[in-house]
Amino acid sequence: AVNNSGKTPLNLIFHPAHDSIVARMPNSLTNAQRALVSHVAMMEYCNKDTSSSGFQQNKKNIISNPHAAQHKQECQKELNELSKIKVNGKGILNVLIDNDSTRFANHPTVASIFESCEKDFPIYYPFIKSSIEVGI
Incomplete structure (x- = not known):
């Protein structure tokens, strides 16, 4: 989303007012x-x-901030690992993003991911857990 000044949320938090804590x-x-x-x-x-x-x-804001760029690389690693997990031939990430978790909530792979997501996927575990909980 872009506001009337052409700023996105990332613009605002990467380039905050000088007196802010950020x-x-x-x-x-x-x-x-x-x-x-x-x-x-x-x-x-x-x-x-x-x-x-x-x-x-x-994307430009992320590239211009070394800490954000590093975090993005960590995200990509986790996303790559998630993409390797299949549920009935469909990648678990697509299952969660496409709101198919209701259909697969009782699948053993989904149940296993639900149990271990905080440890195995520390960046995306809140998204994984909430997506699966919606499907249960």
Whole structure:
């Protein structure tokens, strides 16, 4: 999303007002920044809504911030691991993104992922867990 000033949420949190607490944290990412970078990485990985100007602007913001770029690489690793897991021939990531978790909620693979997602997928476990819980 882009506001009337042409700014995206990532613009606002990567380039905050000088007196904000985020401006005083140059060596790390806030939870909000991590969440937004993780979301952008997942959308890009799945080729969802990647052509908008806001998305392109967000990608530039991530590239320009070394901590965000590093977090995106970590996200990509996790997404690659998730993509290897299949449920009836369909990748688990696609099952979760396409809201097919209701259909597969009782599948043994989905149950196994639900039990171990916090340990195995620390970046995306909140998304995985909530997507599966919706399907149960």
